[in-house]
Structure formats: C-alpha cells, structure tokens
Amino acid sequence: MNTLFEPLQLGDLRLANRIVMAPMTRNRADADGVPNALMAEHYGQRGDAGLIVAEGTWPSAVGQSYCRQPGIATPAHIAGWKRVTDAVHARGGLIVLQVMHGGRIGSRHIKPEGVETVAPSALQAAGEVVTDSAGMQPYDTPRALSTEEVRAVVQEHAQAARNAREAGFDGVELHGTSGYLPMQFLSSGTNQRSDEYGGTATNRARFAFECLREMAAAIGAGRVGLRLNPGNTYNDTSDEDSSATHAELMRQAATLGLAYLHVMRAPMPEVDAFALAREQFGERLILNDGFGADNAEATLRDHPSAALSFARHFIGNPDLVERLRAGQPLTRFDRKTLYTPGAAGYTSYDSYCTDPATA
Numbered sequence: 390m391n392t393l394f395e396p397l398q399l400g401d402l403r404l405a406n407r408i409v410m411a412p413m414t415r416n417r418a419d420a421d422g423v424p425n426a427l428m429a430e431h432y433g434q435r436g437d438a439g440l441i442v443a444e445g446t447w448p449s450a451v452g453q454s455y456c457r458q459p460g461i462a463t464p465a466h467i468a469g470w471k472r473v474t475d476a477v478h479a480r481g482g483l484i485v486l487q488v489m490h491g492g493r494i495g496s497r498h499i500k501p502e503g504v505e506t507v508a509p510s511a512l513q514a515a516g517e518v519v520t521d522s523a524g525m526q527p528y529d530t531p532r533a534l535s536t537e538e539v540r541a542v543v544q545e546h547a548q549a550a551r552n553a554r555e556a557g558f559d560g561v562e563l564h565g566t567s568g569y570l571p572m573q574f575l576s577s578g579t580n581q582r583s584d585e586y587g588g589t590a591t592n593r594a595r596f597a598f599e600c601l602r603e604m605a606a607a608i609g610a611g612r613v614g615l616r617l618n619p620g621n622t623y624n625d626t627s628d629e630d631s632s633a634t635h636a637e638l639m640r641q642a643a644t645l646g647l648a649y650l651h652v653m654r655a656p657m658p659e660v661d662a663f664a665l666a667r668e669q670f671g672e673r674l675i676l677n678d679g680f681g682a683d684n685a686e687a688t689l690r691d692h693p694s695a696a697l698s699f700a701r702h703f704i705g706n707p708d709l710v711e712r713l714r715a716g717q718p719l720t721r722f723d724r725k726t727l728y729t730p731g732a733a734g735y736t737s738y739d740s741y742c743t744d745p746a747t748a
Contacts, residue, residue: 406438413444424466432477435707441482441484442486490570493507493512510533510581560608578627598641705719708741
C-alpha cells in the first residue's frame with residue numbers, strides 16, 4: 390500500500406498522504422450552527438488524514454437543511470470553526486470546508502423564524518426531514534429565486550469562502566451533489582427556469598460554475614474544490630442525461646484551475662464517473678467509492694495522480710491512517726449514533742492501541 394501513503398499536491402494543498410476524510414453530516418453543532426469543543430475533538434482525532442473535508446456547512450440561514458448543522462455565516466461560526474482547524478493543524482493535518490446550500494431541502498421547523506426556503510424552481514422535494522422541534526416534517530415548498538437573487542446567492546458562497554479562510558481552513562469544497570442547491574440548478578428535473586440559469590446543460594451548470602469562480606476569486610483557485618456524483622438521485626433529483634450534464638459542468642470547472650474535483654462513483658454501471666472526470670476535468674482528482682484496505686492500492690494504480698476519500702471507515706477509526714499503514718483491523722461504526730447529539734459514536738471510538746479488544 391505504498392502509493393496510498395505518498396504525498397500529493399492538489400493545487401495549493403500539499404497532502405502528506407492520499408487518504409482523505411470525506412465530508413459527513415453528523416449533526417453535532419450547537420442549535421444555532423456554532424461548532425463546539427466536541428467537533429474540535431472529533432476532527433482533531435482524525436488529523437493524520439492527508440486532507441479532511443469538513444461536513445456540509447451552510448453559507449446563510451436560508452441554506453440550512455438539518456438540525457444541528459454547522460454554519461459559516463457569523464463571527465460565532467468562524468470562532469467555533471477556528472477551534473476545529475486549530476485542532477487539525479496541531480496534528481499537522483489539512484482541512485477544507487464543504488460549503489453546502491440546501492436549497493429546497495429544508496424546513497421552517499429547522500431554520501430561524503421567518504427564514505424562507507428557496508430553490509431554482511418552486512418544486513417541493515418528495516420526502517421528510519427530521520426536526521428537533523416537530524419530529525418528521527415534509528420539506529418546504531420553496532420559492533423560486535429571481536435572477537438577481539441567484540447572483541446574490543453566488544456572492545454568499547464567495548463570502549463563505551472568505552469566512553472559511555478566516556476560520557483557519559486551508560480551502561473550501563462546493564457541495565455539488567446529493568440534491569442540494571447546485572445540483573437543483575444542474576438537474577433538468579428540478580430546474581424549470583427560462584433565464585440564463587435554466588434550459589440547456591450549459592445554462593444549468595452556470596450557477597455552480599459562478600459559485601466556483603467567485604470562491605476562487607475570493608481565496609485563490611488552488612484552494613477550491615468541487616464534489617460531484619453523476620447519476621445521483623438523492624433528495625428527489627433527476628436529470629434527462631446526467632452523464633452529459635455533469636460532463637458540461639466538469640468542462641466549465643476545468644477552466645478555473647481548481648485544486649481538485651472530488652468525484653463519487655456513479656450509481657449506475659453504464660457510467661464510469663472516474664473516467665469521465667479524468668477526461669473532462671483532468672488529473673487532480675479525489676475519488677470516492679467505499680474504499681477499504683482491499684481495493685485502495687489497486688485504484689491508485691489506475692489513477693496514480695489521485696487521492697482516495699474514506700467516509701464510514703473514518704467514523705469508527707479515528708486512527709484510520711495508522712490502521713491502514715499497519716494492516717490493522719478496522720472497527721465498525723454504530724449506525725444508531727450517526728446523527729444523535731453528544732460524544733457517543735462521535736468521539737468515543739478508541740484508537741487501535743487503546744482499544745481494550747485489541748490491546
């Protein structure tokens with residue numbers, strides 16, 4: 390597994406190894422979205438990763454999707470995240486913030502009073518969301534953004550990037566998948582607009598491209614990444630030709646000189662998302678495909694300029710890098726504590742050397 394532990398340069402980011410901690414919603418922030426000491430401990434425990442992509446974080450209250458989801462909009466948010474980035478940097482690690490505007494994936498029972506839900510078009514998403522105050526609730530029916538409002542949301546992303554750098558993050562990643570706002574613009578099934586942000590794939594990719602362009606202008610393109618998942622239908626999204634649509638956004642993003650494209654394996658076998666990313670974007674890739682010790686090195690042989698991101702293995706294994714390096718067994722995580730408040734299932738997992746079952 391030698392390649393996995395080799396350094397890698399992605400834009401302005403110098404990774405000590407190819408092991409990336411993927412962004413994972415864990416709902417541990419305070420009620421108003423302020424990161425806390427528990428989150429600093431959690432991320433600090435995993436600071437040996439070549440890069441940590443912190444969980445999806447809202448750039449404004451309008452973009453909040455979930456209870457106890459962190460924000461990056463206020464001085465309190467910035468101060469809270471500074472504790473997190475300090476903890477990671479103390480371990481010699483790198484950490485970027487995933488900026489995530491939920492768009493129509495939200496509820497008035499989650500956001501502050503009077504804060505609305507917006508989207509490219511006034512189409513309600515199917516499904517329900519957990520709220521702390523009212524239990525399971527249907528997603529709000531969103532209000533369609535005007536053209537000028539879309540441009541204002543683009544600037545919110547640029548400000549989020551500035552705030553992230555002030556909080557000590559080494560960069561930012563735009564969340565472009567899982568049915569959140571950039572993907573709502575990108576997908577033909579959720580975008581019924583007739584202005585320059587709707588219609589053709591080129592127009593539907595415009596919102597994400599402009600967010601990336603303005604974030605790059607704010608903090609430098611070499612500190613900005615993008616996450617995509619061609620074929621993803623999560624949160625009630627659909628597209629008439631997802632592969633072609635994502636290829637269009639990849640081509641546009643490639644012109645910006647970004648740090649990386651973080652691409653997830655497509656859920657349909659006929660689409661090779663990794664090959665599509667290399668063809669349309671280039672070599673600076675972070676690949677995500679449920680990797681483990683058994684297939685990581687083989688993937689890097691096929692993609693020698695890439696890093697690999699791990700999600701579930703980082704939940705139960707704060708020392709994942711060392712476990713992979715030493716060929717040690719991996720701890721399974723507890724699904725029941727993925728989104729619950731508190732330390733259980735978050736900072737409570739032992740490292741291999743302190744695990745009573747392995748000592």
